[in-house]
Amino acid sequence: MQGEPEVAVVRLAHRPGRDDRMTTHVGLTARALGADRVIYPDNADQSRQTVEDITGRFGGPFEVELVESTKSVVRNWDGNVAHLTMYGERVQDVEDEIRASRDEDDEPLLVVVGSEKVPFDIYEAADWNVAVTNQPHSEVAGLAVFLDHVFDGRELDREWEDAESTVVPKATGKKVVPADGEDGNPTDE
Amino acid sequence: MQGEPEVAVVRLAHRPGRDDRMTTHVGLTARALGADRVIYPDNADQSRQTVEDITGRFGGPFEVELVESTKSVVRNWDGNVAHLTMYGERVQDVEDEIRASRDEDDEPLLVVVGSEKVPFDIYEAADWNVAVTNQPHSEVAGLAVFLDHVFDGRELDREWEDAESTVVPKATGKKVVPADGEDGNPTDE
Numbered sequence A, B: 001m002q003g004e005p006e007v008a009v010v011r012l013a014h015r016p017g018r019d020d021r022m023t024t025h026v027g028l029t030a031r032a033l034g035a036d037r038v039i040y041p042d043n044a045d046q047s048r049q050t051v052e053d054i055t056g057r058f059g060g061p062f063e064v065e066l067v068e069s070t071k072s073v074v075r076n077w078d079g080n081v082a083h084l085t086m087y088g089e090r091v092q093d094v095e096d097e098i099r100a101s102r103d104e105d106d107e108p109l110l111v112v113v114g115s116e117k118v119p120f121d122i123y124e125a126a127d128w129n130v131a132v133t134n135q136p137h138s139e140v141a142g143l144a145v146f147l148d149h150v151f152d153g154r155e156l157d158r159e160w161e162d163a164e165s166t167v168v169p170k171a172t173g174k175k176v177v178p179a180d181g182e183d184g185n186p187t188d189e
Helices: A020-032 A045-058 A070-075 A091-103 A120-125 A139-150 B020-032 B045-058 B070-075 B091-103 B120-125 B139-150
Strands: A007-011 A037-041 A063-067 A080-090 A109-113 A128-131 A165-167 A175-178 B007-011 B037-041 B063-067 B080-090 B109-113 B128-131 B165-167 B175-178
Touching: A007 A020, A007 A070, A007 A139, A020 A037, A020 A045, A020 A139, A020 B020, A020 B139, A037 A045, A037 A070, A045 A063, A045 A165, A063 A070, A070 A109, A070 A120, A080 A091, A080 A120, A080 A139, A091 A109, A091 A128, A091 A139, A109 A139, A139 B020, A139 B139, B007 B020, B007 B070, B007 B139, B020 B037, B020 B045, B020 B139, B037 B045, B037 B070, B045 B063, B045 B165, B063 B070, B070 B109, B070 B120, B080 B091, B080 B120, B080 B139, B091 B109, B091 B128, B091 B139, B109 B139
Parallel strands: A007 A037, A007 A109, A037 A063, A080 A109, A080 A128, B007 B037, B007 B109, B037 B063, B080 B109, B080 B128
Antiparallel strands: A165 A175, B165 B175
């Protein structure tokens, strides 16, 4: 988020077709929940397009990057690395340390979201292997809870720049307004 | 979770093939993050099987139910209904009220996870339409953050019954042991 050390999310691997929605959801979740950037393998161009389209419509700043080797990104990261895995340490046990590395040491954070088979050197390259429960569930769910804990809920109040549209919270129904004004020509149901 | 009013998650609609992984992840996330039950439309039998398989291996209690009409489940729910939608009220603004309805009034909670087009009567049937950010991202991410907020993180310490296997949190690598003992024949990497 603006005014904080960078948080980037890297999706380690992607199988076109089979993983399209999950990979897109990893990027959209990273964006919505306070990360600054998502890094995809270069065969995930479709997910890149979707995330950039959403950023264009609902605002940023948020970057999407395609790279040839996501493993090189992990190996060469200048900052801390948290790898999300059900085999790791419990998020509630390491989150204070991770937050301190940001608040006190101003270190950028790379969050690694795995895929089917994560090579052992990723576990070794990580400063923390972190489990959002030691149960099998969803890389998207794990990423969401992890970011919400790292940011301590601040990301829910994040403001968006250069949006075309803004959703206005509503007890019932839908209200979408042009981002620059409160009224204009609202879509209201 | 055990000793608390029930939390059930209903997946409103499912498109076999296209939605298989998302629907499965909704169920696995519900289970891992403290819900007692997931309710699927009856064309989601494949997701039911996967979630039941995981529950058999890693423990419960957790139930999976197939129903003919998920909308009837919402309409006839005896308790409170929270519908997750990017158009709703901000989770940080309504979570205290939702928690109070459980802690003080002992009300069961039905969490509605949408699909492509949610009919307007679902918005009306809900006690709360809740947005985990008013941004488009992922129904799985929204469910995860919502449950973590409703349970206030307690679900991360949930204990599991009748598991075959338990993952032991580890700083590096993987350790899985038979659930009834700490050693036995651990799979350790």
